[in-house]
Amino acid sequence: MSYLLLKYLHIIAAVFLFGFGMGSYLYLIAANRSGDPRVIAAVARMVVRFDAWITTPAGVLQxxxxxxxxxxxxxxxxxxxxxxxxLIFFAVGALWLPVLLLQARMQRLAAQAAGNGTALGEDYQQMYRPWLWMGVAGFTGMFLIVLVMVTKQAPWQWL
Known part of the structure; x- marks a missing residue:
């Protein structure tokens, strides 16, 4: 395989990581803001699926x-x-598994609430908050990785 093809695949994987990752993240935030367990369950189901089928393989390809x-x-x-x-890649990856697990649990809780016709409980919110902040940390790391790759400098060299 040629270097340019590898580089192309590397960049496409980064686009998928950002695109699908950020899209899933923002959709689940929007669904959560609705407060409707039916909406949250449906969106979370798709987010879990897309992250498992697209975002995670893109990380492996990267x-x-x-x-x-x-x-x-x-x-x-x-x-x-x-x-x-x-270092940043593996730190972001270390956040990824808990995020996937939290998303799956949040989806199950939302589906249960929707099935029972009840509101989401505090247990859902206790999962949502760390999920949200791990996403912020993860995407900050992803932006940082791209900057490192483009400049070919470590963050401590920018000072």
């Missing part, structure tokens, strides 16, 4: 194509910007 490009070019793994990008 890692694989990045590894292949570094290996192909013989770039040193000790480069500050590369180590910074990997």
């Amino acid at each position: 890692l694989l194509t990045g590894y292949a490009m570094v290996s192909m070019t013989g770039m040193p793994w000790s480069a500050d910007w590369l180590r910074a990008a990997l």
Whole structure:
């Protein structure tokens, strides 16, 4: 596989991570604001599905194509910007699994409330708040990774 094809796939994976990730995040925030368990359950079901089928594989593709490009070019793994990008990538990834689990639990609680014709309970809100803030942290990290990749500088080199 050529370097340019790998780079293309790497960029497309980043677009999918951002696009589907941010879209899912914003849709679930909007659904939550409705306060309607039926809306939240339906949107959360799609968000969980899209994150499992599209966003997560895009993250795996991002890692694989990045590894292949570094290996192909013989770039040193000790480069500050590369180590910074990997550190941020794995930190964002460490947030991803809890986010997926919270989304699935939130969807189940919303579906139960919708089925019972009741309002969402405090247990839902106790999951929503950390989900929201982990999303903020994760997307901040993703913006930072792109900046590191474009500038080929680690954040501590910007000062």
